[in-house]
Amino acid sequence: MKSAVVVLSVLLLCLNSAVSGAASPVLPKGYAAWKKSVRKVVTDKSSLFYGIHYIYADKKAEKGYLAGNRFAEGSRIVVESFSIKGDPAVDGPKNMIVLMQKDKRQRATGGWLFAGFGVDGKPSGLDPVTTCFGCHQKDAAQRDFVISTKKDFK
Numbered sequence: 001m002k003s004a005v006v007v008l009s010v011l012l013l014c015l016n017s018a019v020s021g022a023a024s025p026v027l028p029k030g031y032a033a034w035k036k037s038v039r040k041v042v043t044d045k046s047s048l049f050y051g052i053h054y055i056y057a058d059k060k061a062e063k064g065y066l067a068g069n070r071f072a073e074g075s076r077i078v079v080e081s082f083s084i085k086g087d088p089a090v091d092g093p094k095n096m097i098v099l100m101q102k103d104k105r106q107r108a109t110g111g112w113l114f115a116g117f118g119v120d121g122k123p124s125g126l127d128p129v130t131t132c133f134g135c136h137q138k139d140a141a142q143r144d145f146v147i148s149t150k151k152d153f154k
């Protein structure tokens with residue numbers, strides 16, 4: 001049963017990318033060496049980022065934050081999220097990775113590619129328009145859809 005579900009979701013994923021014509025997004029290698037945010041703890045259980053997270057910005061994105069959230073084409077921002085297991089002062093297991101990459105072709109999502117990944121770095125196949133863009137549009141339409149700011153980086 002479980003394997004049938006896996007096969008089905010893989011099929012659906014393939015179908016999805018075939019229909020949209022887009023290659024599956026790839027998690028950038030080496031993001032761990034990018035500019036890293038302060039440690040952020042969210043204790044609101046209704047939040048997508050309930051738990052602990054760190055934001056990583058590549059060189060272009062770093063400049064974009066410094067310019068007051070105006071990002072050049074190609075800028076990349078990654079968030080690594082960890083759960084809270086007991087003591088919030090300790091990072092629990094990693095549970096999710098998300099990416100925003102400035103890409104002017106992504107008109108439905110403000111000129112950003114949004115993508116979610118499992119802890120293994122494989123795309124989780126979430127729909128960027130229905131799953132991701134809503135919050136970013138609501139919270140940061142005036143900040144190039146990027147919610148965090150340079151204050152989140154030391």
Ligand code: HEC
Binds near residue numbers: 078079128131
């Ligand atoms: C429930 C609302 C919500 C949804 C849905 C959501 N985000 Fe976010 N996202 C946020 C918030 C709030 C932050 C800021 C976190 C911080 O300040 O530390 C954020 C930050 C980010 C960042 C770091 C850059 C930034 O904007 O601060 C990335 C990358 C990101 N989200 C990607 C995604 C992706 C990909 C999805 C869909 C899989 C998604 N998000 C769905 C609320 C959301």
